Amino acid sequence: VSVLGIGHGNKLLTDLYNCHLAKVYIVGGLFGKATDDFSDTGNLVEKTTFDHITREKLERILAVIQGTNQKALLMYSNIDMKTQEAYELAVKGLIRPMGKSPPIITAVRCLQFALPEFQLEIHCLHETQQYLRKMVHEIGLELKSSAVCTQVRRIRDGVFTVNDALPRTQWNLQSIQEAIRNCQLKVETELEKTL
Amino acid sequence: RRGLGVAAGPPNTRQLREAEEAAPVFQYAGKAARRKDRVFVWGFSYSGALGIPSFVRPDASWKKPRRIQTTPYRLETEEKISSAACGYGFTLLASNTRDITKVWGMGLNKDSQLGFQRSRRDQTKGYEYVLEPSPIPLPLEKPQQTRVLQVSCGRAHSLVLTDSEGVFTMGNNSYGQCGRKVVEDEIYSGSHLIHQLKEFDSEVVQVVCGQDHSLFRTKKGSVYACGWGADGQTGLGHYNITSVPTKLHGDIAGVNIIQVSSYGDCCLAVSDEGDVFGWGNSEYLQLASVTETTQVNVPRHLPFKIGKVKEAACGGTGNVVLTEEGNVFVWGYGILGKGPNLIETAVPEMIPPSLFGWSDFSPDIRVAHVRCGLSQFAALTNRGELFVWGKNLRGCLGTGRMEDQYFPWRVTVPGEVLDVACGVDHMVSMVRSF
Numbered sequence: 001v002s003v004l005g006i007g008h009g010n011k012l013l014t015d016l017y018n019c020h021l022a023k024v025y026i027v028g029g030l031f032g033k034a035t036d037d038f039s040d041t042g043n044l045v046e047k048t049t050f051d052h053i054t055r056e057k058l059e060r061i062l063a064v065i066q067g068t069n070q071k072a073l074l075m076y077s078n079i080d081m082k083t084q085e086a087y088e089l090a091v092k093g094l095i096r097p098m099g100k101s102p103p104i105i106t107a108v109r110c111l112q113f114a115l116p117e118f119q120l121e122i123h124c125l126h127e128t129q130q131y132l133r134k135m136v137h138e139i140g141l142e143l144k145s146s147a148v149c150t151q152v153r154r155i156r157d158g159v160f161t162v163n164d165a166l167p168r169t170q171w172n173l174q175s176i177q178e179a180i181r182n183c184q185l186k187v188e189t190e191l192e193k194t195l
Numbered sequence: 196r197r198g199l200g201v202a203a204g205p206p207n208t209r210q211l212r213e214a215e216e217a218a219p220v221f222q223y224a225g226k227a228a229r230r231k232d233r234v235f236v237w238g239f240s241y242s243g244a245l246g247i248p249s250f251v252r253p254d255a256s257w258k259k260p261r262r263i264q265t266t267p268y269r270l271e272t273e274e275k276i277s278s279a280a281c282g283y284g285f286t287l288l289a290s291n292t293r294d295i296t297k298v299w300g301m302g303l304n305k306d307s308q309l310g311f312q313r314s315r316r317d318q319t320k321g322y323e324y325v326l327e328p329s330p331i332p333l334p335l336e337k338p339q340q341t342r343v344l345q346v347s348c349g350r351a352h353s354l355v356l357t358d359s360e361g362v363f364t365m366g367n368n369s370y371g372q373c374g375r376k377v378v379e380d381e382i383y384s385g386s387h388l389i390h391q392l393k394e395f396d397s398e399v400v401q402v403v404c405g406q407d408h409s410l411f412r413t414k415k416g417s418v419y420a421c422g423w424g425a426d427g428q429t430g431l432g433h434y435n436i437t438s439v440p441t442k443l444h445g446d447i448a449g450v451n452i453i454q455v456s457s458y459g460d461c462c463l464a465v466s467d468e469g470d471v472f473g474w475g476n477s478e479y480l481q482l483a484s485v486t487e488t489t490q491v492n493v494p495r496h497l498p499f500k501i502g503k504v505k506e507a508a509c510g511g512t513g514n515v516v517l518t519e520e521g522n523v524f525v526w527g528y529g530i531l532g533k534g535p536n537l538i539e540t541a542v543p544e545m546i547p548p549s550l551f552g553w554s555d556f557s558p559d560i561r562v563a564h565v566r567c568g569l570s571q572f573a574a575l576t577n578r579g580e581l582f583v584w585g586k587n588l589r590g591c592l593g594t595g596r597m598e599d600q601y602f603p604w605r606v607t608v609p610g611e612v613l614d615v616a617c618g619v620d621h622m623v624s625m626v627r628s629f
Contacts, residue, residue, distance in 0.1 A: 032220075044218060046218065046219075046221050047218050047219070047220045047221065048220060048221045048222065048223055049220060049221075049222045049223075060579075060611065063578050063579075063580065064609075066552075067552075067580060067605050067607060068607055070552075070605055071604075071605060071607065081598065081600070081601065082535055082598065082599070082601060083534075083535065084534040084535055084536045086534075086601075086602075087533065087534030087535070087536075087601060087602045088534065090549075090550060090602055091547045091549055091550060091602075092549070093549055093554060107554070107557075109557075144223040145223060
């Protein structure tokens with residue numbers, strides 16, 4: 001999912017960026033290899049065993065990652081923890097950094113697990129592709145093995161999901177106009193909510 | 196070395212694959228890579244309650260004394276610890292091993308709440324502060340068979356529950372909290388006396404220490420108490436001290452109690468049907484749902500309509516219960532966990548589960564246990580995560596910050612938290628590594 005703005009849309013793009021909404025990725029990984037750029041096309045650094053890895057162990061590591069990132073979330077959001085406001089935002093789960101921040105993961109879930117491959121759904125903020133690949137590598141290390149990233153696919157960017165996206169066959173004026181109309185409402189509500 | 200007749204240039208895919216297959220495979224997960232059980236401590240260290248001597252007396256010139264440990268720190272123990280309890284400035288760790296040494300203590304020992312710890316400098320005197328986990332010798336009849344099930348600590352006394360030799364008590368007995376007759380002008384410092392209690396209607400399955408009183412729960416579901424009673428915390432119908440464990444009646448007579456809790460001067464009990472009973476101090480609205488008096492000296496049923504209660508925990512001024520559905524309710528006075536605006540309530544209020552990590556994304560997160568310190572609360576989820584909130588007295592919350600925490604906050608512990616014990620200004624947790 002890649003968001004493009006046309007004309008007036010460009011200004012809306014900056015506003016959307018300032019909303020700091022989470023993006024969702026499907027990340028595929030492979031256990032047993034470690035490469036220099038954390039993906040499966042890089043130069044091999046070393047191979048490791050991975051038969052001891054179970055889905056349970058993976059999910060435990062994911063829980064820890066979520067936990068540490070939760071704290072980062074609250075810290076970078078610059079909200080005074082002593083206020084009632086902070087409590088209410090925390091209950092609704094709306095606390096998130098409103099300015100620049102290092103990549104933060106808001107949620108991780110294991111979708112598929114078939115040794116040596118696995119698939120994760122990651123919700124994150126301010127991330128880069130390299131950060132996601134590094135995350136896969138670190139998961140491998142925590143499980144006393146190693147892992148490389150085989151696939152990174154963005155399925156959601158703020159309010160735009162895969163369902164709103166136009167496949168290449170539909171890149172014509174009609175469909176684009178329709179899509180813009182459909183998404184307008186969503187974009188407006190989101191902007192109003194945050195700003 | 197490249198042989199003759201081999202093409203030069205960048206390696207093609209087939210060569211890469213062959214190189215990969217030929218690469219050596221490393222194994223990092225050793226054969227004994229089982230999950231290990233560890234103990235983590237945090238909070239105020241100068242009392243010795245954390246059990247890390249280098250925080251109090253640095254053993255290297257570059258180390259500085261550490262008064263407060265704000266985040267969980269690993270404590271090396273000789274044996275696997277199955278039960279831990281935090282008192283007012285001291286800690287007890289117990290293992291259910293059959294070895295001779297089953298209980299270790301550290302921290303304040305001015306009332307011999309850690310037993311007699313012979314000083315190395317003067318063999319006739321005992322240590323007043325014990326800086327690292329030191330064995331507590333129990334006068335067991337069958338030391339190589341009996342197992343220690345649970346330990347509990349109060350302000351200046353401790354209780355040790357064994358599986359076949361009853362309950363051992365040590366420490367201050369000025370109010371009879373050790374279950375033996377009060378001796379006038381008794382000197383508790385450097386005392387060797389450890390008392391054994393066996394006279395109950397059935398096996399004791401849980402021991403709980405309040406500030407200056409002790410509660411015992413037996414297999415048959417009855418509750419015994421002894422110690423200070425000025426707030427009615429002994430629940431025996433009077434406000435005097437009791438020096439022999441006596442059975443409680445009131446609303447819990449004939450009820451099968453499955454859990455008891457206390458830490459300050461208020462007590463809570465949970466029955467097998469999910470009802471909550473309370474007695475003791477009610478100055479902070481802990482029992483205001485049934486009475487306007489500030490002291491209740493007989494167990495009273497608390498008519499809460501919050502569902503079947505599974506577990507209860509009592510703090511100094513606030514109480515918390517966990518229902519069968521996994522919801523957490525708090526009431527009382529102080530930082531209760533619902534933001535700075537909720538300071539006191541007589542009726543339990545629920546803490547939204549989203550604060551414990553519940554969301555549409557992870558809908559099966561439930562709180563599994565609740566624990567209370569003097570002015571802080573702790574909750575353990577079924578995923579092994581620890582959440583704390585309350586007054587951050589001398590860094591006891593373990594969040595890494597010194598500010599009070601007004602709503603549940605995750606403590607970063609490297610492992611799955613199995614249990615946590617809360618004290619006044621420190622906490623101890625048992626963690627299983629990943």
